[in-house]
Amino acid sequence: MPDFCSSPAPLPRRILGSALLLGLFTTGCARQHFFQPDARVPDSAAQAAVGPDSARVTAGRHYRRGAPGRLFFGRHYREVWAQPVTLPVLNLQTAAPGGLQPGKVGGGFQTTSMTLNGPGGRTYALRSLDKDPYKTLSKFLRHTFALNVVRDATSAGTPYGAFVVPPLAEAAGVLHTTPRPFYIRSDENGLGKASERFRGKVVLLEEKYESKENLGPAFGPGAVDLMESDDALAEIYQNPQHRFDQPAFLRARLLDLWLGDWDRHEGQWDWVAVQQPEGPTIYRPIPIDRDQVFFRFDDGLISWLVSKAVRKFRTFGPEYQSIGGYTRNARFIDSRALNEQTRRQYLSTAAALQQRLTDEVIERAARRLPPEVYRLEGPHLVAALKARRDALPRAAAEFYRRHAEEVVVPGTDAAERFVVERRNDTLTVVSVYGGEKARTLLYQRGFRPAETKLVLLHGLGGKDVFELAGNVRRSPRIDIYGGPGEDTVVDSSRVAGLRRMTRFYDTKRNSVADPAPELKIKTESGVTTHAFDRDGSGR
Template identity: 35%
Template sequence: MNSLKSLLSLCLIFLVHIATAQKVGQADSITIAAGPEYDKVGSFHRFFLGESYRKIWATPVKMRVIDLQKEKGGLKIIKLGGGMQTRSLRLVDPTGKEWALRTIQKYPERGLPESLRPTIAKDIVQDQVSTNHPYAALVVPVLADALNIPNAKPEIIYIGDDAGLGEYRKDFSNAAYLLEPRSPFEEETDNTLKVQRKIQEDNDTKADQKLTLRSRLLDFVLGDWDRHEDNWRWLAKKEKGETTYIPVPRDRDKVFYKTSGVFPWVLNHQWLKSHLQPYSETIRDVNHWNFNERYFDRYFLNELSEQDWRAEIIFVQNKLSNEVIANAFKKMPDTIFKLSGAELIRNLTSRRDKLDGLAMQYYRFLSINVDVPASDKKEFFEVINKDNGDLHIKIHNINKEGKHGRLVYSRTFTPDITKEVRLYGMAGEDIFNVEGDKGSGIKLRIIGGGDSDKFDINPGIANKPFIYDRADEANSFPSRKDARLRLAKDTAVNYYDKNAFLYDRSGILFNVNYNIDQGLQLAGGYLIEKQGFRKEPYASKHEFWANYSTGRQSFILDYLADFKKAVGNNDLVIHANLL
C-alpha cells in the first residue's frame, strides 16, 4: 500500500513538473494578433473607410514575452511618455542605458477635442489606425544601415500582467510593444528645439545637412510623411572647436501608410492633405506630401545645392540595392510578409528608381524662397551678383581680431529656380557686403539684428536689395538710391520666424444658395492665393465667379482681388462685376 502511494506521489510530481515546464515554455513567447478588431467590419464599412492593413492587424504573430525585472538585467521605469497617439514608457537598465517601450496599438482620440471624444468621431479615428502597418518599423534599420543613417533597432515584444510595470500596470499590461534603445549612441542626444537654439547662439555649431537630406530621401522611399521636428534626435560631434549635429530619425509610425475607401480618397485629394495618400509606386504632388516637414526642411536643408541633392540621390539609389531591400523585409514576421511583402517591395523599389524626379521637384520647390539665418555672433555676409545672373552668398564668422574667419555658409542661387533670398543677421554686429554691377533677377532681402550692423551696397546696382533694421539704433545704412530701406523703431522689423512658410493655393470653388427673390443660385469660381514676405494670411488673392440665378434667369460675373500691404501698410481691394 505504501509503495502504491509512493508511486502515485511520484506520478503526481512528474505531471506537475511537466505542466510547470509547459507553462514556463509558453511564457517565453506568445502568438497573437496586434489588432484583430480592425478586421471585424463589414463590406459597407470597408467601402467607405477602406481596407488598409486590416488583415495585417488581424494576423497572429509570434512575439517574445519579456519580464521587465529580468530583461536587460532589469528595466526600471523612469518616465511616462507618448505623443498624440502612442503610449510609451522610458526605461533604464543597470548600465544607465535608456530604452523606449512604445505601444503598437495607437490611441488617436487624444487628438480630438474633448467634446468629440464621446461621439462616433472617436470610433472613426480609432478605426483609421488600420492605415498604419504595425510591423513597418522592423524593415527600416537594414535600409538605414546601408545609408549610414543612425537608427535604433526595434524589437516586437509582448508584456503580460507584469509586476515590473508598477503604477502603470493597469494601462500597459497584456499588450504588444516596440522595444528599442532610446538612442543608437552611448552619448546623450538633443531634441530639435535645443539644436536650433544652439545653432543660433554660435556660428561654430551647425547641423550635418547632407546626412539630414539623405535621411529625408529615405523617407520618400518609405512613404514616411510624418517627419516633423519632434521625430528627430541629434548627436553633437565636436572637432577642432566646432560642433556638428548628426540627425537621428525616430518614430516610424507612418512608414508604408496605406488608405483606401471613399472617405479617405476624398480626404487625401483635399488641399494640403496629399500626405494622406496611400503608399504606392510613386508620390502624387510631392511638394504638398511634405506638408508636415515644411518648416523642418527649410531650416535644415537651406545650404545644399542642386549638385548636393543629386549626389545624395545617386548614393541612396546605389546603396538601396534589390538585395538590401530583400534583406530588410526578412525582418518582418513570416506571416506578415506573405500578406504584404511583395506589394511593399514593388512600391519601395519603384520609389527608389523614381527618386531623382521626385526629389529634384521638391528641391526646386524648396529653393523658390530661401531663408538664411545666421547666429547671434558677429558675421560677415558676402553677396556676389554674378554676370550670368546667379547670386553667390558666403557667410564668414568675424574673429576676435575683427577679421573674416572660417566659412560658415556658402551657396550659389540661380534665378531660373530661386525668386527670393532672405538673409537674417540675428544678434551680433554684422557686416553685409553686396557686390556686382548687373544685379540678379533674384530678390534679396537683408534683415539686420539687435546690434549695430553695417550695410555696404555697391552703388548703382541694378537690382536694389531690401534692407530691414532698427531706425533707432547705430546702424550704418547705404543711401536710398542704392537700397530699399524698410526701417522701424520696433523689434519686429528684425524678427526671424522659422515657422512662417505658407503654401500658395489655387482651386475650384462652388456655392449653392436659395432665397425667395432670386430663387436657386448656382455659383462656380476659381481661387488663386499667393503668399509673400510678412504678409498674412496671404499676399494676394483673386476670386473669379460665375453666378446663375433661376429666379432672374441671368448670369453675373464677379471678380474680387485683395492685395495685402499694397501701399505701405494699406491693403488694396478691387471688386468688379458684369451683369
C-alpha cells in the same frame, strides 16, 4: 495615425467637413469600447503552442470592417492589424543588458509611452503600437462619431513598418534606432504606476538617443553628446563652431522620401554631436519614430476625398504621389539643415542611395515583418521599394526644386558679415563670414534666379553687417532680418528694370541702413522682426 492636429485643438474645417461626411456612414456617437481589451488571441491552443515566453497576438483586431466599411473608409492595413502573430512577452530583466526599471511616463497625445532606465544611465523608450487620438479632438467632438472616424484612420499606418527600417537605414548610411516588438502580459506589475495602462498591449521598445549616457561605438569617433532637436538648434545658432551635418541630413531625408515617411517634423529627430579633430562640431541626424512609413490612406471613397484636401496623406506605392505632401511636415527643419545643399548634391546623393539599396537589402529588410504579415504584404512592399528606388533621382530633383524656391540663411548669436554678390544675370552668391574680424567663411552658395525667388538672411544676435553689390538685370530678392544686435546694411547693388530687390526688417533702434536704389527699409518699434520663427521668414 494621421497627424490631424499637433495639439488638442479643434480640427481644421476641411478635416471636419470630411469627418462629417464620413459620419453619414457611421453611428451617431463614439463607440464606448473601441479598442481590443487584450492583444492576446483568445485561443488557448494557439497560446499553448508558442510557450510561456511568447504570445499569439493581434496588433488591433478592432480595425476589421465589412465590405461597405472597406469601400468607404479604405482597406488600409486592416488585415495586418487583425492578423495573429507571435511576439515575445516583455521581460524587464532580459529585454536589455542589465535589465530595465520603470522611469517617467510619457505625455503624448496619442501613444501610450514611458521611459525605461537601464544601467549606467542608459534609457529606453516603450510605447504602444496602437494609438488613441482622443486628446487631439475638441471636447465636443470626443463624444461624437468624429472620434470613431479619427480612431479608425490609425489603420492607414502599418503596425510593423518601423521594424523593416533599420537594415535599410544601415545600408543607406543613416543612423537609426533599432525597435523591437513585445507583448505585455495582462498581469504585468513591473512598470510601476504605468503598469495598468500597458497591460495587454503590443509595444515597441528601443534605446533612446537623447543624452551622452547612450553614446556607443555606432556613432563613430569624436561623438561627444546626444540630444533632441531643440537643444541641437540652440547650440547651432549660438555658436558658429556648431553646424548641421548637411550631407548626412540630405541622405536621411531622401531615405524618408523613399520610405514615404511624411511625418518628419523636428520632434522626430535626435542628433549626435561629433567633435572634428580640426574643425567645428557637427550634428548628425538620427531619425526616430517611424510610425508613418509605408502609409496607405486613399484606398477608400471617403478617405480618397480626404487625401485630396490634405496633401500629406499619401499612399505608399511604386510611384511618389506628392513630393510636397511627403515633405510638408518637415519644412521647418529642412529649411535649416539643407540650406547649403545644391541640385548636384541632391542628385548625387540619390544616385549613391540607389547603389546602396540593392534588391538583396530590400528583400532582407522586408523579411523582418512577422511571417504571417510578410505573406500578406511582403511582395507588394518589395516591389514598391524597388520601383521607388529606381525613380529616386527624379523625386530628389523635385525635392530640390521646392527647397530652392525660398532659402533661409541664418547666422548665429555671434557677429557675422553677410556678403551678397549679384555677379551676373544667372548667378547671385551669398557668403557668410565669422570669427576674428569676420574672415572665416561659414557659408557659401550660389543662387540662380531661374530656381530661387527669395533668399532670407537672418543675422540673429551680434553686430552683423550685410553687404550687397553687383549690377544685373535678374536676381533673387534678398530679405534681411537683422536680429537683436546692432546691424548695418550697405547696399550698392542694382537690378535693372526691377525696384527694391533688397528688403531690410529690423527695429528702429540699433540698425544702420543708408538709402539705396534696391533697398527698402522696413523698421518698426516692436521686436517681432527678430523672431526666427517656425516658418523661417520672420514675418
